[in-house]
Amino acid sequence: MSLMKGWAAARELRAVLGRLPELRKLVRRIGRRAAVRGPRRWLPAEAEDLGCPQGVARSVRAPSEASGIARSGAIELMLPAEAHLLVQGRKRSTLRALHHARRLEQSLLSYNRASWVEVPTRELRAEEVRPAGENGPLILCLDTSGSMARKGGAPETVAKALVFECLRQAQEQQRRCCLFAFSTGAELQQLELDLTAAGLGRLLEFLSFAFHGGTSLNEVLLASVERLGSSQQWQNADLLLVTDGEVPRPTEGVLGALGEARAEFGARVYGVVVGSKTGEVMQSLCSVHKAVEGKLHFALNWGLVLHFFCDGFVGGGWTDLWHSVLGGYLNLPSNIIKGCANLAILPFTFSAVLGMLSDSRPIFGFRRRPYIAGGWFLCTLSTLCLVYRGLPAPYYCFENGQYLYQMPPCNPEAADHFVPLVLCLFCSCVGAVTAGAAANGLLVEYAKQEEVETRGRTQIVLQMVKLSGHLTAVLLSAFGFNGRMFNGSFDQSRQLNFQQLMGIYLTCVAVTSVCSLFLVRENKAVRSSFRVQMSSVWNLTQSKAFLFVGIFVFFRTSLGHMSSTAEVWVMMEWAKVRGIQIQMSNALSLLISLAASYLMRRYLLNVSWRKIIFVTSSVATATDSLWDHSDSSPSIPSLLTVFDIVRDPYFYLGEPISRAVPTATNQLITVLMANELADDDNGAMVAGMLQSVYFVGIPFGMVVSNQLFSSFTPALTLRENFIEDAVSFRWTVAYSYLVAYTFSFASLALLPLAPAQKKQAQARKQEPGLHLRTSMAVSCELM
Template sequence: MEACKTPTSSAACDDTEKCSQSSSDSFAKVESGKLEFAFGDPRNCGITLHYFTQGFVVGGIDSILVNVLAGYLNVPSNIQQGAVNMANLPCAFAVLLGILSDARPIFGYRRRPYMAGGWLLSAACFAYMVWLGLPAPYYCFAEGQYLRNQTPCNPDAADFYVWPIVCLCLSQLGMTAATASAQGLLVEYAKAEPEKTRGRTQALLQMVGTAGSFCAVVLVAFGFNGQMFTGSFSQRHQLSYPEFLAIFAVLQCIAGLSCIFCVREHSGARASVREYARSSFHLLENKAFSAVALYFFANSSLFNIATSAGLWVSLEWAKVENMQRQLSSLFGMLLTLLGCWLTQRCLLGVSWRKILFGACIFTNVLDMFPQFMTIFDIVRDQYFYLGEPLTRNVPIAMSNLVTQFLVNELADEKNCALVVGLLTTIGAVGQPLSVLLSNQLFSLFTPDLFLRENYVKDTPAFRWTVASSFLLSYSVSFLGMAMLPLLPSQKLGPRKLSL
């Protein structure tokens, strides 16, 4: 499960002045004065904790999807991809949640109640998962290892994934509501910054989110690294599944309470939801915004196709255990932190197209060498293998930054969450399509890429099949760079973006 990619937009069109004038009377009015963000201000600690907690959840959720679903329950990789897709489904409702945040204040505030309510809903879902627990593992477990060569002790365990995924889906709904509101507020903060440095606060808070992911990965590497969950440590000295989830629930409760009392925002009045819906339609009619929307949709669907072989290449051929997988994630996060720091220090004026192009090329080329050397048994070492975290985390982080910068220019003070939600929804609608296309496309490969048994046999012909699936994935990713001209190259001031 990933955090929804949340750009924000507000009506930026060639005829935007007309758009905003026609609906300005219907939009919520805010108090005069601009908001400012400062890390040292206690009144800002709520939104800082929001980003830290969001990063923590995103960084730690991979251990549930891999360690529990693939390792403990032995769920096939194609079903696991579909389950992850279902867990991310609430991202498609980000535009509706953004409209609610803009148009329907609660107790006079448009952001804090939705942020707090979202986190408390997510905490309740994790608490239910704690109560639910886990059945006995799929394979028999003895002397610190699974007996995969024997008949499974609990073959029904593979079907248990349904309820955890439902809980993660509802948890994602809460996170989407909180994030749509927080991103809307963050755009208001960004608009108070000078144009030359606009986006610095967003880059810094993305670093806070990455720091949260870093902490979660450290916890997984040293606290949830038991042998029953693809780990290397004795299970007796590691956190149990309920204990691990309880940490998430407690942190989400703290984030929710802090959002009630420690978030600075102007109060707002109720506005017409119908006018907000009409405004979102006018946005999609605009040529400039439509080009940006097309990029987000194509990038999250057609050019997000990935081979399903990566999971078993990592677990079966590279023998990557939980600790080493988390170290790989830590390396990716360090690169992300470096990228965010460089962006807010030196790259705020650099072409957004160049940033995205460089991130894609660098991470994919860096990933090719360990992947193919592992596939063809030249080097099969878990410390050498980098795997998916690097190629996933860095481009996503850079893409999130650029989309936030885009929203700063597209949105006004009255519909920030609407624009964030609209672009988030467009990207989220493409994600199920990418999973569907990936499963259908790679199901044509023979022998089957989804089954672990084929990786255990490890025949030369099957190695070439796996390698060709990776080549196809990389090629599709590189083709996606052809869509970059749809994005503006840089900010040219509010409502002056040109393609």
């Protein structure tokens, strides 16, 4: 079984080498040529055609005949039975792997062909030749510690690819190659790499080996020095040290022995650092060092890119269904519509549980890919159900392109058909949240692989992809699903119906499900116990860094969503805002969010998070908006609308546009905080816990605001008061806006709870935890 895993790893490493040509160039440089002339050899005696007596010469061009069966690696001479294995390998990969193994071992059953030709020859003088020395042997020192495996798996993959390339070039150039795999002192392994049957077995077993353990350079450097002095051939060898940079400094005795070997044999030490800074230790040890940045995850990772696009496309598009289908088509009461919307948000509160499941329970050895694909597969089944069921006839009679609200309803039972629709949408949300929890965990692993200065760039790019998907959904709803039958603005005959729209979503989620299964790159992981996961959760709850960030996200979100209950009727009755205007405003907001995300990645990645939050919030407030995901109305545009000074829909809709910048930047800052708070094995759980806290804060803020503003009189929820439009009622509405504005602006006082930047977050993480009782009290409050 380990050999089969090794062959599978070998095929993957061959693709990795194709994407990292600099590794091949580096291996070619290793191993010094001999400083003296090479060993004495005699050239074959030359033959000259001068009419001399006939001689016998062996020639590949001469006609030949089969003289028996032999073993070789020549494909052109192999028997049909060997070719049959290769053909059958199209259906069974094990047969194809067996064929390649026998070819590498030079054990293919082949025809033994012999050919001679008689030519007149005369022997000339045989000359002595002393060619220049060939490249010396390779000594590969490979770090197999646990840190090489935890950082997204890319360092381990690159390291194994280097082993593969060293063996290939050593075989091609007839050079010897020795591998020292080191972690802690007691786990030093020595392998002679060659293409014999035993050598291939050792290589394949190593390729299936999972890296683990600590790191120590003392034993491997002493073993390398001993190998350099073992024979005259090994004196021309060079050392290649491959690590992730997290190595302790060797002892002075080891450094002295290595220095003596360098002086005596002229040995050079090449260093390859994968996924981290080079560090002082590697700079002092290596004559030549090269950093291979952790960008391995971009190659053939289109499944992850498509996941984020589909996440934004589906999440942004289905938001419009609540009002257009449930309200405009089925004519459900507003409280039921709001309840259905809250039901769709419910799965997001379990992001932490789903993230913990992804961290601890790998499927077929993978922690992320099966959950991403499985989540989108559930979404595919739910969407397929919506396409199959469709919708009943509308509640009101629809004639001549408009509803007849004055007439009795043509289908009073339409409102009773919302349950299957909502259940399908709920299942789709469960699938999307499951896929998102696993994908966020994978992104945290990628971020851990990046250097501190550039950490988070990958996530920002994928968040921009998600915003692009959301923008696509908004444009589709604005111009493709905006018919009057669904409370839109255009002729229904020129717009998509419900089943056609669901067909588009079905195509998107189905393709994403398949691509997520095959085009998401991750390394295999080991299953962890429930006790280990609960211990990780408990350590988080005792950490000041995580608890302070959790409190910050919860109360900031809650205060930001304390909005006046008068907003809906101010927008619809006083500002006369319609669906197409809202959608175009949302599209412009998303474009601004994309620009803000680009600026964040390009210029603000290492700027203080507190400064970014404060500046964007203050600027948004000054331009009549509020901070961070807020649904509360700003001051000036809303107040001018309330007092009937300017009642224009486009003027009123300036608020979501100015709110886009703080919304985008604060979403990204929350993601960057999760990178620093997470450990190497709980990225999905930490990201999921912050997401759960955020989605718990939204309904909490709404409930508090509903209770608060229900005490205002006249009632802010009755449409009749807005139709009457009394001056005294305008002041009541204005006071409600000012109260909501005050709460949102006061939430800036929570900024000291958030870390300023990555280094401060790491420093907080190392601080002593909270007292047991305090930790339990705060955890219970957050739960």
